[in-house]
Amino acid sequence: DTIRGFMQVTADFEPLRQFAQREPGLALRVLMSESGAVAEELRTGFARALEENLPSGSEAVDPELVDIMVQLATALEWAPIVIGEEPAIERAINLMRTLLETSARANGRRAAARR
Numbered sequence: 001d002t003i004r005g006f007m008q009v010t011a012d013f014e015p016l017r018q019f020a021q022r023e024p025g026l027a028l029r030v031l032m033s034e035s036g037a038v039a040e041e042l043r044t045g046f047a048r049a050l051e052e053n054l055p056s057g058s059e060a061v062d063p064e065l066v067d068i069m070v071q072l073a074t075a076l077e078w079a080p081i082v083i084g085e086e087p088a089i090e091r092a093i094n095l096m097r098t099l100l101e102t103s104a105r106a107n108g109r110r111a112a113a114r115r
Helices: 004-011 014-022 024-032 037-053 062-082 088-115
Strands: none
Touching: 004 037, 004 062, 004 088, 014 024, 014 037, 014 062, 014 088, 024 037, 024 062, 037 062
């Protein structure tokens, strides 16, 4: 819910939305640059949200998994806005949930195999 809420608030922020529609190329470069300040802040925020919401005793959040989630969320939020459509926030949340569940199952199988 934390990530969904953040995505909704940022998608609804009219100055940013107008910028994305007025300057689509620049907006996508700023918002989606893997090495940019926006992506770095998003990775930090996503990691924090995951750590705060995962059950206690869960393994540490894999930074690569966080990076995948940030890229996925950013693309599904801002690419539609740039072309005049609504952001695909629920699709992004469902894909991120599937990614986390798949990762947790894989980690569980690896842990069981080590025993």
